[in-house]
Amino acid sequence: MKAYEYYAEVLPDGHLSIPKGLKDKLKPDSKVRIMLLLDDEETAWNNFAMSQFLKGYSEKDAIYDNL
Template sequence: MRAIEFQTRLKDNQILIPDKIQSQLKGASDKDIRVMILIDDTDTDEEQMFSNMNREQFLKGYAASDSIYDTY
């Protein structure tokens, strides 16, 4: 199996394949392919930062004396 990577946009829920890539696919008709879609998600960084901040704030309220309630 070989990999071909390119960047494109979704338009009307269709993946647009650049002409240069289409020429590489000409001999691949009637073959099975595997598709992986990676979507640029800039909100993920913000969500991660928010999650880290919440964890830090939560742990600030945790004292060593609270360890008697821990059940490992």
């Protein structure tokens, strides 16, 4: 199985866009596996919180890593 990653647009009829270069690789009866990754506010907030949390880590705190 080959994997291709690209950003798609949701078209007005609810279908997803497929880049021409990739569309040319598909046969009309092709079976594909789709995984949707949606950006949301919660993901952005979690990423921000994690980055801020790690900024508070000091090398002096490493003594607690082996307890």
